[in-house]
Amino acid sequence: MKVLALSSAGREPDFSRVYEHLGGQLDLDLKILDKEAQRDLRGTLRQVDLATYDRVLVDLHFKNIRRQTRFLRRIPGLLIYEEDACQNYLETSRWRGCFSRFYRALPNARIVVTGASVAERLTREGFNVHFIPKGYDPQVIFSEHLERDIELGFIGRTASAAYQERKRLLDRLAAEDALQLLRTPPGEPYRQMLNRIRYFVSADVGLNEYMAKNFEAMACGCVLLAWRQGREEPAIGLEDGVHLLLYSSVEELRGHLVRLRQDPELARTIAENGRHFTERHLSHLRLAEHLMKVLEEPWPSPEPLTPWREFWARLNPF
Incomplete structure (x- = not known):
């Protein structure tokens, strides 16, 4: 299988390992695009014969490609990988509803999102959606057994x-609880800071998915205290009290902290279980394997544009 992958320059988190693994399994052409190139995909790909590819994987910033549906809908075998689709349903997000409108204009595309709840909602809207949780790069993020x-x-x-x-x-x-709010550059400084934290607080309130930093913290040996998402934990395979501790209120979080401080062995066991779980299931190697399965699925034939889609196409400048 021959695949063209389009990814963003300076992507965070770095997806180099994902593409390295994919390149070992299929004939992969990877193009790293800056902001200007992303905003003009027609021009950027003018010299590329897209018909020679079985699949085209688009892993680009939504804000840079959302107005280019007229060009994107003509790409056969189009797969869109999107880590921010949860914002489609957030009342506070400037992108609320925008992802649905974008996907509606791309009837032949398949979509990968990183939240199980988001995948379910988009599927109910009629889109061809797959759920793959976010992951982490084990060559960059790992436990160093620091103090x-x-x-x-x-x-x-x-x-x-x-x-x-x-x-x-x-x-x-x-x-109220002496939580330290920290910022670091990516890479080694980030890993070293994670290795200094005993209890990592995840506060993904209302996002309906797990951010990559949760798995990075677990991979570095932190005890993860995560805001309870409901649908996400069983979809990923996370077990409360085994791999992490879940909370739905500050009071419940404080109760967990009391238990952990009183029982260091419990804290050590949860940290180790969480680290082993991420290593087995949430590395970028596993993410690449899941993407590979989606890419290998049969793709629908291109559909003719209906009068409504013709009208929609005229509204888009590309």
Whole structure:
């Protein structure tokens, strides 16, 4: 199988390992595109014979490609990998409803999203959707057995409008429970900081999926205290009290902390179970294997444009 993959320059998290694994299993052409190239896919791919590829994997920033459906709908074997589709359903997100409108204009595309609940909702809307959880790169993120001198920590940003509920919860914990809110560059500094944290607080309130940082924290040996998502845990295979501890309120989180402080062996066991689970199931190798299965599935034949889709195409400038 011959596949063209389009990915973003400076992508975070780095997907190099995913494409390395895919390239070992199929004939892969990988093109890394900067912002300008993403915004003009027709021009960027002008010299590329797309008909020579069995699949085209688009792993690009939504904001840069969302107005290019007229060009994208003509690509056979189109697979869109999207890590931010949860924003389609967030009231605070500027992209609320935009992903649905984008996918509606691409009837022949298949879509991979990173939240089970998001996948279910998009499937109910009639889209061909697959769920693959986010993962982590084990060559960059791993346990170093450092001294864990930060008891309670979070690494990440909270400034986005989509993270308002996260920010409120983390700010409260920082003020009342000595949570340390941290920022680091990616790579080694990030890994080393994770290895200093004993209990990592995940505050993905209202997002209906697990962010990659949760699995990165587990891979580095932190005990993960995660906001209970409901549908996501069984879809991923995570077990409360085995791989992590779930909470739905600050009071429940504080109860977990009391137990962990009183029972260091419990904390050690959960941290080890979580680390082993991520290593077996959530590495970028596993993510690549799941993508491979989707790419190998039969693809629908291109559909003729209906009058409505012709009208929609005229509204798009590309």
